[in-house]
Amino acid sequence: MLEYIGTTLAPYYLYIKFVHVTAALGWIWSASTAYAYYLLPIMKAWRRNPHDAEIIPVRDWAMERFDEVVIYEHVFFPIVLVTGPMMYIAGGWNAGVAWLDLKLLIVIGLFIPIEITDYYMSHFGGNKRRIKASGDMVRFERAMHRHWWFFLITSPAVMVYGLLIVLLAIAKPI
Numbered sequence: 528m529l530e531y532i533g534t535t536l537a538p539y540y541l542y543i544k545f546v547h548v549t550a551a552l553g554w555i556w557s558a559s560t561a562y563a564y565y566l567l568p569i570m571k572a573w574r575r576n577p578h579d580a581e582i583i584p585v586r587d588w589a590m591e592r593f594d595e596v597v598i599y600e601h602v603f604f605p606i607v608l609v610t611g612p613m614m615y616i617a618g619g620w621n622a623g624v625a626w627l628d629l630k631l632l633i634v635i636g637l638f639i640p641i642e643i644t645d646y647y648m649s650h651f652g653g654n655k656r657r658i659k660a661s662g663d664m665v666r667f668e669r670a671m672h673r674h675w676w677f678f679l680i681t682s683p684a685v686m687v688y689g690l691l692i693v694l695l696a697i698a699k700p701i
C-alpha cells in the first residue's frame with residue numbers, strides 16, 4: 528500500500544515540496560509581525576499598568592484580533608503535516624536519517640502539543656470574542672491571562688526551534 532502511494536506521488540515530489548515549504552514558512556512567519564509589533568507592545572503596556580482604564584479595551588481588542596491573526600498559521604500547519612509524510616513516502620525516506628529524525632522529534636514533541644493548545648485557546652473554548660459575548664468577564668479575564676502566559680512561555684521556543692527545523696530540512700547538517 529505505502530509502495531503504491533509512493534510510486535503514485537513520486538512524479539509530483541517537487542510540487543508537494545513546493546506546497547510543504549510554502550506552508551512551512553507561512554506557518555513560521557504569518558503571525559510573527561502582528562505578534563512583535565501589535566500584541567507585544569500592548570500587552571507589555573498592560574502588564575506595566577494592569578488597571579489602566581485606557582489600556583484594557585486596547586488589550587482586549589488586540590487579543591481578540593490576534594485570535595484571528597493566527598488563522599493563516601493554523602491553516603498552514605495541517606498542510607505541512609500532510610505534505611511532509613507524503614514526501615517521506617514518495618521520497619523513500621526512512622528512520623535513521625538524522626536531520627529528519629531530529630526534525631520529527633521537535634515537530635511531534637514540541638510543535639504539535641503547542642499548536643493543539645493554541646487552536647483551543649484561539650478558536651475554540653478560549654476564543655476571547657466569544658467568551659466576551661457570553662458576558663462571563665471572570666472567564667474572559669482568566670482566558671486573557673492564560674493565553675498571554677502561553678505566548679510568553681512558548682514564543683521563544685517556537686522561534687528558535689522553528690528556524691532550527693527549517694535549517695535541518697534545508698541544510699541537512701547531520
Ligand code: HEM
Pocket residue numbers: 544547548551552554607608610611612614615618620631634638689692693696697
Ligand atoms: C512544522 C513542521 C515542519 C516544517 C517547518 C518543515 C520544513 C521543511 C522545509 C523548509 C523543507 C525543505 C527542505 C529543502 O528545501 O530541501 C522540508 C522538507 C522536507 N520535510 Fe518538512 N517540515 C515540517 C514538517 C515535516 C513533517 C511532519 C515531515 C514528515 C513526516 C516532513 C518531511 C519532510 C521531507 C521528507 C522533506 C524533503 C526533504 C528533501 O526533499 O530534501 N516535514 N521541510
